[in-house]
Amino acid sequence: MRIAILAHEQFPGRAKTALGVLRYGDHEVTAVLDRDRAGERVSDHVPDVQDAPIVGSMDDVGAVDALLIGIAPIGGGFDESWRSDVRAALERGCDVVAGLHYFLADDDEFARLADEHGCELRDVRRPPDDLTVADGVAREVDAEVILTVGTDCSVGKMTTTMELAAAARERGHDAAVVPTGQTGIMVEGWGNPVDRVVSDFTAGAVEEMIVEKGDDHDYLFVEGQGSIVHPAYSAVTCGILHGAMPDRMVLCHRAGRERIHGYEEFRLPALPTYVDLYESLAAPVHEGTVVAGALNTMDVAGDDAAREAVAEFGDALDAPAADLVRFDPDAVLEAVL
Amino acid sequence: MRIAILAHEQFPGRAKTALGVLRYGDHEVTAVLDRDRAGERVSDHVPDVQDAPIVGSMDDVGAVDALLIGIAPIGGGFDESWRSDVRAALERGCDVVAGLHYFLADDDEFARLADEHGCELRDVRRPPDDLTVADGVAREVDAEVILTVGTDCSVGKMTTTMELAAAARERGHDAAVVPTGQTGIMVEGWGNPVDRVVSDFTAGAVEEMIVEKGDDHDYLFVEGQGSIVHPAYSAVTCGILHGAMPDRMVLCHRAGRERIHGYEEFRLPALPTYVDLYESLAAPVHEGTVVAGALNTMDVAGDDAAREAVAEFGDALDAPAADLVRFDPDAVLEAVL
Numbered sequence: 259m260r261i262a263i264l265a266h267e268q269f270p271g272r273a274k275t276a277l278g279v280l281r282y283g284d285h286e287v288t289a290v291l292d293r294d295r296a297g298e299r300v301s302d303h304v305p306d307v308q309d310a311p312i313v314g315s316m317d318d319v320g321a322v323d324a325l326l327i328g329i330a331p332i333g334g335g336f337d338e339s340w341r342s343d344v345r346a347a348l349e350r351g352c353d354v355v356a357g358l359h360y361f362l363a364d365d366d367e368f369a370r371l372a373d374e375h376g377c378e379l380r381d382v383r384r385p386p387d388d389l390t391v392a393d394g395v396a397r398e399v400d401a402e403v404i405l406t407v408g409t410d411c412s413v414g415k416m417t418t419t420m421e422l423a424a425a426a427r428e429r430g431h432d433a434a435v436v437p438t439g440q441t442g443i444m445v446e447g448w449g450n451p452v453d454r455v456v457s458d459f460t461a462g463a464v465e466e467m468i469v470e471k472g473d474d475h476d477y478l479f480v481e482g483q484g485s486i487v488h489p490a491y492s493a494v495t496c497g498i499l500h501g502a503m504p505d506r507m508v509l510c511h512r513a514g515r516e517r518i519h520g521y522e523e524f525r526l527p528a529l530p531t532y533v534d535l536y537e538s539l540a541a542p543v544h545e546g547t548v549v550a551g552a553l554n555t556m557d558v559a560g561d562d563a564a565r566e567a568v569a570e571f572g573d574a575l576d577a578p579a580a581d582l583v584r585f586d587p588d589a590v591l592e593a594v595l
Numbered sequence: 596m597r598i599a600i601l602a603h604e605q606f607p608g609r610a611k612t613a614l615g616v617l618r619y620g621d622h623e624v625t626a627v628l629d630r631d632r633a634g635e636r637v638s639d640h641v642p643d644v645q646d647a648p649i650v651g652s653m654d655d656v657g658a659v660d661a662l663l664i665g666i667a668p669i670g671g672g673f674d675e676s677w678r679s680d681v682r683a684a685l686e687r688g689c690d691v692v693a694g695l696h697y698f699l700a701d702d703d704e705f706a707r708l709a710d711e712h713g714c715e716l717r718d719v720r721r722p723p724d725d726l727t728v729a730d731g732v733a734r735e736v737d738a739e740v741i742l743t744v745g746t747d748c749s750v751g752k753m754t755t756t757m758e759l760a761a762a763a764r765e766r767g768h769d770a771a772v773v774p775t776g777q778t779g780i781m782v783e784g785w786g787n788p789v790d791r792v793v794s795d796f797t798a799g800a801v802e803e804m805i806v807e808k809g810d811d812h813d814y815l816f817v818e819g820q821g822s823i824v825h826p827a828y829s830a831v832t833c834g835i836l837h838g839a840m841p842d843r844m845v846l847c848h849r850a851g852r853e854r855i856h857g858y859e860e861f862r863l864p865a866l867p868t869y870v871d872l873y874e875s876l877a878a879p880v881h882e883g884t885v886v887a888g889a890l891n892t893m894d895v896a897g898d899d900a901a902r903e904a905v906a907e908f909g910d911a912l913d914a915p916a917a918d919l920v921r922f923d924p925d926a927v928l929e930a931v932l
Contacts, residue, residue: 394826460830489731493797493834
């Protein structure tokens with residue numbers, strides 16, 4: 259499938275869905291739309307993912323099957339400055355795939371255009387309507403369950419999940435990803451958008467996926483969300499923790515992050531505090547241990563400085579650590595398997 | 596307003612909404628429907644609330660303005676054995692008020708009957724559609740915020756909230772209740788049904804209420820939900836904790852409860868573990884302290900045994916404790932104000 263990815267004014271630093279699909283998806287990406295970087299290329303900014311030209315609007319995109327909304331603003335709203343591109347895509351008969359809280363299929367103009375031009379609006383953040391409360395049974399599956407947990411949003415939980423599952427498969431293990439957010443769902447083609455589920459069903463939505471896949475694989479890598487001390491999103495994090503009942507956890511952090519992204523009045527607590535909180539909160543439901551750390555060194559210039567940051571991070575956690583994109587995942591993978 | 600309360604096969608032990616409305620609502624309760632106890636009276640089972648006859652069906656109910664669904668099964672579904680009573684109420688022109696996850700207004704038969712007979716279906720668990728993510732500002736309100744937290748579901752958080760607010764008002768303080776569940780909303784006539792909100796908006800739904808009321812009162816008593824180590828509902832609990840940013844917490848427990856209600860394979864951790872978890876999880880967002888305990892001694896026969904249970908509970912918490920329904924709330928209220 260040939261796709262274009264919309265990431266206006268946010269590529270690459272604040273376009274984590276776009277980056278995730280470029281890095282892990284099996285789509286052919288024809289163009290990235292970012293009106294602030296038109297004329298540049300993906301590889302000018304991110305060297306180790308699928309390359310594509312960056313263009314200003316759908317007018318500059320060649321033949322594609324779908325337009326994918328590759329940014330996820332706080333709150334998940336639809337930015338009206340994207341409307342002309344979505345409209346243009348639908349008028350060309352392209353499907354539009356989005357992971358916003360705002361459902362494109364509920365937008366009168368988009369619904370009408372999709373109908374007229376025979377194309378599909380796919381809101382991957384719309385949860386199935388048969389979810390219910392957890393039964394408390396995720397710990398019973400055969401697979402070992404590994405959950406990525408974080409110090410904040412946008413620190414690399416989805417990336418870590420994907421990298422670890424790929425590295426485990428490369429070693430011959432039968433490993434599956436359990437996607438819980440829009441990017442993971444877009445990449446894997448299935449999953450429950452846990453942050454969009456009714457809060458009473460948060461754990462249940464995760465449990466349902468664990469039970470569905472848990473006896474067919476040796477390892478399940480569960481994509482975590484948010485952070486257990488996030489002023490807005492901790493409910494989602496807590497529901498995933500108790501719904502997935504992980505045997506092991508990998509703590510994800512972004513080098514240099516000291517304050518909660520978008521909530522700068524809140525300082526991140528110390529790394530050992532996160533380890534204590536995740537483990538002590540998990541224990542009464544199912545014992546799970548933080549066995550390794552994944553550091554996102556995207557903002558650290560130079561491999562030497564990045565290696566130093568990883569070493570410091572590992573020392574603070576007293577556990578193996580790595581940047582799984584920049585360096586070798588072996589030490590983390592061994593701790594996890 | 597004259598009401599009948601449906602509580603088939605569950606009154607009084609598993610009918611917490613019915614009991615809450617009998618105890619704290621200002622409605623005139625004409626009858627309680629429980630086909631297993633028809634012919635008995637509320638006062639045969641619960642001496643200290645509004646009395647009413649217990650009847651088998653709507654056929655035995657006199658003139659009322661509304662039928663209220665007073666039971667909240669795990670999962671929040673609609674039991675088809677209740678259909679004939681809801682139908683009969685609507686055919687008599689009564690409104691029907693429910694706090695289920697299943698919305699009566701979306702039921703074709705009920706919607707048609709309500710339309711034909713000019714009455715209203717009020718689903719109090721349907722959240723407003725303008726909720727969004729928390730801004731992280733609840734700690735900025737003038738009021739002192741007091742949150743009830745629990746060792747499990749159905750241990751007395753709503754009751755404790757109501758009793759403490761009433762006791763504070765009796766002492767001349769300006770105190771308001773912030774209702775987060777169906778019973779509280781039915782009693783108070785406003786509130787957000789937090790367990791039914793999109794999980795990303797859980798904290799935001801609570802914060803919105805704190806901000807709305809927080810500068811108009813000296814004390815806000817926030818109704819907690821679930822438990823922070825509940826295998827199914829902890830997401831809701833965590834969202835309330837970080838959305839409300841309480842200054843003080845009251846830990847609620849039910850005497851004799853050793854396993855999670857409905858999830859009997861899970862033991863409750865020790866009481867000090869709960870205190871540690873609630874305080875350490877709150878701290879990175881807003882420092883809050885568990886200052887007192889509320890023990891529900893409903894299952895303890897005899898006041899002496901109940902007093903002993905309360906004393907043991909207070910010792911385990913190392914804080915003032917009481918059964919606020921059975922005994923004097925003074926010690927707990929003083930710790931809280």
